[in-house]
Amino acid sequence: MESSDRTTLRRHPERGSRDPAAVSSVLDEALVCHVGFTDAEGRPVVIPMIHARIGDRLYLHGARASRAMQAIGSGRPLSVTATIVDGLVLATSAFAHSMNYRSVVLFGAGTPVVDLGEKQRALDAITDKVMPDRREDLRPMTSKEIAATAVASIAIAEATVKQRSGPSNDDEDWPVWTGVVPLRIVAGEPVPDPGCDRPTPSHIAAYVKRQESADA
Amino acid sequence: MESSDRTTLRRHPERGSRDPAAVSSVLDEALVCHVGFTDAEGRPVVIPMIHARIGDRLYLHGARASRAMQAIGSGRPLSVTATIVDGLVLATSAFAHSMNYRSVVLFGAGTPVVDLGEKQRALDAITDKVMPDRREDLRPMTSKEIAATAVASIAIAEATVKQRSGPSNDDEDWPVWTGVVPLRIVAGEPVPDPGCDRPTPSHIAAYVKRQESADA
Known part of the structure; x- marks a missing residue:
């Protein structure tokens, strides 16, 4: 990881890391990220997006006609936070x-991803990230769909993980319960579309189970 | 809500709204937001923060010495996304x-919040948002703690909600299960600090129960 003034943590530096494995782990687990870019007037715009990582590159996708994708693929500076x-x-x-x-x-x-092979791999990575093992059951993408989709990539080079875990560091004497309330995302019972009478496939059952057991 | 080019949705306009009640509802439910500002070179920086809303103002807080709070309170344009x-x-x-x-x-x-009364109300709102009904049990804030904390407020005037719900709008004939896998945040079993032998208070039990039943 490169070191720069931007990635030097001044507040709670003990919570920070530039370890590539730690960066990858958070990017891979986070379902969405928040992408910041500047508009034509230099003002920040932050939007939620789905991302996927392949090696040391992060991929974002969206409609080719969207203002956000045009800005994100324009080479201007981005800040992506998960x-x-x-x-x-x-x-x-x-x-x-x-x-x-x-x-x-x-x-x-x-950087706009124009190579068709890289674009397909990026879109596959996004599909696989959101729902592992589902892609082989899907109707393959058409060239029209691929053309209507813009993909941009960002090198994962200047990145910092910040994290906190464990109990409060608080030894004050005051009569109140102190501790941690764990939070996690769980998947509920899958809701089939009105016209769908197929049984829930194993990739969805496995997903629901993984989410329910995660960190429990 | 003001209308501006920035809040005019071009993609899926049917998913958008400027309804203040809808904006408030999302801001109040979201535990964290992502705040985008620009650094001295005009580059975007996006960081996760805890927020609270009082009426039509959004409040953010952080260490007075933090670069982020200095930027956020500086009057430069922000984009806050929840x-x-x-x-x-x-x-x-x-x-x-x-x-x-x-x-x-x-x-x-x-805008930096300098009025002590407003600052205290904002900090109380943040505490209440994260864990309702806990504040009365806490050791009151000291003037030193309040002085070490910076609070900034933003008018909730130029804001858009975007949302999608319901099944996929997909009636293609292809042999695969289609539907929705609901996701939600749940609270796990509270973990008392090593030195804490008090029983779990009712405000935490109520919080855990609310989170488990939300959208279930």
Whole structure:
């Protein structure tokens, strides 16, 4: 990882890391990221997007005609942030309250992905990330669909993980319960489309089970 | 809500709204938001933050010495985005896959909150938002803690909700299960700090129960 003033943590540096494996782990687990770019007037715009990582590149996709994808693929500076909330840290004072979380802040510039092979791999990676093992059951993408979709990639080079875990660091004597309330995302019972009478496939059952057991 | 080019949705305008009640609802439910500002070189920086809303103002807080809070309170343009993921929309083709979600994108400028009364109300609102009914049990904030904390507010004037819900809009004939896998955040069993032998208070039990039943 490159070191730069932007990725030097001044607040709680003990919570920070530039370890590529830690960066990858958070990017891979986070279902969405928040992408910041600047508009024509230089003002920030932050939008939620689905991402996927292949090696040391992060891929974003969207409609070719969207303003966001045009901005993201334009080479201007981006900030991509992925955050996983793991729990509420409840202390004796409001000041000492905190949150257990893992986040990545990635800086870079978006490059439009024009190579068809790379574009297909990126779109496949996004499909696989959202729902593993589903892609082989899908109707294959058409060249028209691929053409209507814009894909941009960002090198995962200037990135920092910040995380907090464990109990509150609070040893004040005050008569209140202190500890952590863990939070996690779980999947509920799948809801078939009105016209669908097929049984729930194993890839969905496995997904629901994984989500329910994660960190439990 | 003001209308501006920035809040005019071109993609899926049927998913958008400027209704203040809808904006408030998403901001109040989302535990964290992602705040975008520009650094001294005009590059975007996106960081996760906890927020709270009082009426038509959004409040953010952080360490007074933090670069982020200095930027956020500087009056320069901000983009604050809060996203709640409600489910995965699984269709017959990768192209038709989608996500059920609710998000707010708010544009504005941050104002430092210097009035002590407003600052205290904002910090109380943040504490109450993260864990309702806990604040009365806490050791009150000291003037030193309040002084060490910076609070900034943003008018909730130029904001858009975007949301998708329901089944996939996909009637292709292809032999694959289609439908929605609902996702939600749940709270796990509270973990008391090593030195804490008090029983779990009712405000935490109520929180865990609310989270488990939400959207279930």
